[in-house]
Amino acid sequence: MKIFSSKQFYEADKITTEKQGITSVDLMERAATQIYGWLHQRLQGAQVPIHIFCGIGNNGGDGLALGRLLVENGYLVKCYIANYTDKRSPSFLTNYSRYKDVTKNWPLLMTCVEDFPAIAREDIIIDALFGIGLNRPPEGWVKQLIQHINTTPAYKLSIDIPSGLYAEQAITDHEAIIKPNHTLTFQAPKLSFFLPESGPYVTFYEILNIGLDEEYMQTTKPVAQLIAKPQAQRFYKQRNKYAHKGNFGHALVAAGSYGSMGAAVLSTKSTLRIGAGKVTAFIPECGYNIMQISVPEALVQTDVNPKVLSKIEFDFMPDAIAVGMGMGTGKESVAALRGLLKKVTCPILLDADALNCISSTKTLLKLIPQNAILTPHSGELERLIGEWSDDYDKIEKTKAFSKKYNVIVIIKGANTIIISEGEMYINTTGNPGMATAGSGDVLSGVITGLVAQGYDPLMSSVFGVYLHGSAGNIASQLIGFEAMIASDITEALGDAFIELFRQDEQQQAPAD
Template sequence: MKIFSSKQLYEADEVTCNNQNITSVDLMERAGSYIFTWLHQRMQGAQVPVHIFCGIGNNGGDGLVLGRLLIESGYNVKCYIANFTDKRSPCFLTNYSRYKDVTKNWPILMKGAEDFPEIAPQDIIIDALFGIGLNRPPEGWVKDLILHINTQRAFKLSIDIPSGLSAEQAVEDFDAIVKSNHTLTFQAPKLSFFLPETGPYVTFYEAIDIGLDAAYLESQEPLAQLIAKPQAQRFYKQRNKYAHKGNFGHSLIVAGSYGMMGASVLATKATMRIGAGKVTAMVPRSGYSILQSTVPEAMVKTDENEDFITNINYDFEPDAIAVGMGIGNNDETATALKALLKKVLCPIVIDADALNCISKTKTLIKLLPENAILTPHPGELARLVGEWTDDYDKIKKCQEFSATYKVIIIIKGANTITVMGNELYINTTGNPGMATAGSGDVLSGCLSGLLAQGYDPLLASVFGVYLHGSAGNIASQTVGFEAMMASDIINSLGDAFLELFRQEEEAPVAQ
């Protein structure tokens, strides 16, 4: 699913009206009727008071359409207009007039805190104050209104976007955002729904197709693409019945140091579990027995050094390499990494301490192979691309770094984002239980295993992140979030493949 900018969505509205020979008011009526249908199916005529808070722009117009349709169906509706300026959109004015035509209980024009209503916990609040056109944070008594709404225990439904939240800009005032229980967004979700700073304001969302011009939307380069099961299903490569292990590649895992050998174990196991035909783990000499006993399916090569890696030599041509997990920042290890980057010919995943070595020795950045996959955690990312001021600045810095060095960056976290130049791919799988030691090592193994099987580096990144998160979701259903360990993710990778093609009823997306 594509994620569009506000500008693209406004243009889509205009193109839709022209091509379908309808007015903006007609399109607003369509959008409002879809929201009414959604709410009516759930309320089934219940006489619970519905409080609709409208702004004086098009989002407020959507709220007035919904209010009128609810009144016409016999619901108990109370509508409030945040009358903070004399400027009103034409669509708002049209629907304000239509609203007054169907009821004697006209909307209450609020001018300050004295007009804020009392709302019972069993009531419903509809937030239609501001839409995606908001370009500055709400202030004064309007901000106080949002604070008032947020203190209510009633169910809160936002239309298109929680008021006060921008679709694709940093938040200036986090207190001036409606904290909704659910958001019904038009046509496609917004970028802000998936970022660490703004995502918490969109607990659940559903995208409602309001019939915007499909040809126009298809022609647009999106801000980002959302990766869910339908997309992941298309990534999967069906295996040939007559294939052998040589068809699925040989991956080299360069990982581990004294006290950090678990990183090598986890990455090696994940590489095997995700389907690589063969895996060789390269570890310090002290890790030999550990790897042979914990991952008997893998081969093991050891460095001459007992405690850390000083020389990355191999006597075969790997189809993929993953390097960095738990290797430490020793100067000799950094030198070995430099030698590897100079000679590597196959796709490569660079993680953890390898990234720290690169950040520490800036000349190594120029040796990054084209299409290398970098998988930093937040601290490693900051050392690599520089500190950021907000989530959007972080994304911009990653895009610039990716474009400059022609690499892929995976921004790990909730809704992990894969960055390749200006392209963003937002993942929809995963859960808080995956915030545990070793989870990143498992991801690096997943990526190297897919690369070894011949997946393109970008496809391996996006698909690997999806499967990693899906396995985490499956594991959490058995052990819960708190008890999850990285090895649980590995053990669920097989189920993640099976889940790809399991039919299930679509549900709202939880953040």
């Protein structure tokens, strides 16, 4: 699914009205009809007071059009206009006039705090104050109105985007944003729905198709791609019945040190669990028994150094390499990583201490192969690219880093972001239970195992992040967020593959 900018949405609106021979008011009517249908399906005519707060732009016009439809169908509606300026959009004025034609209870013009209505817990609030065109935070009594709405216990529904939240701009005033229970957004979600600073304002959203020009939506390059089940299904490669382990690659996991062998175990086991044909763990000698007992399916080779990796040498040609998980950051580790980077000829994933070694020894940056996969958590990313002022600054700096060194960077988080060649992919799976030690080691193994099987590095990154999050979701449903540990994610990877197509199978079942 594509994520577009505000500018692109305005272009889509314009092209849609031109090609379909309709007006912007007609398009607004479509949007209002969709929202009405969503509400009516749930309310079924229930006589609960509905308070619609409208701005004086197109978002307010949506609110007025919705209010008219609700009034015409017998609902108890009260509309309020935040009259903060004399400027009004033409579409707003048209819908204001249409609303007045169907009821004697005209919208209340609010100009100060004294105009704020009392709202009961059982009521419903619909937020239509500001849309995606907002470019500065609400101030004065309008900000106080937003705070008034937020403090009421009534159910809150935002139209297109929570008022006060920008579509693709950093938040400048957290106290001037509606906090809805649900958001109904038009045609496609907005970038701000998926970033750490702004995402908490959109806890639940649904997409309403308002019929924007299909050609424009299909051919226009988006600001990001959203990866959900339909996209992930297209990545999957069906296995041949007559295949053998040699067809699914041999991966090398170079990881671990004294006291940190768990990271090596988690990565190695996940590389196998995701489907790699063979996996060799290259570890310090101290971890030999640990690895052989914990992952009996893995081959093991050891470093001459008993406690850390000092020289990564192996006697086969791997199809994919993962390095860094728990390996340490001392001089020996830096030397081991440098030696590996100088000779590597297959796709490589750099995680954890490998990234920390690179951050402390910048000369290693020049040795990173093209299309290498980097999987930093927030702290590791900051050491690589420097501090950032907000989520958007972080994205731009990561894009610059990715482009400069021609690498794939995975920004791990609630909605993990994969960046490659200026393109951005946003994952939709995962949950708070995955915020646990070792989760990232599992992800490194998942991606490496996919690369070993022949998925290209970018596809492995995007697909791997999705499956990792899906496995986390499955595990959390069994044991809850708090009880989850990283190995639970590994154990659920098989179910993540099954889940990938479970819904389609149900839909294809014959009817009774």
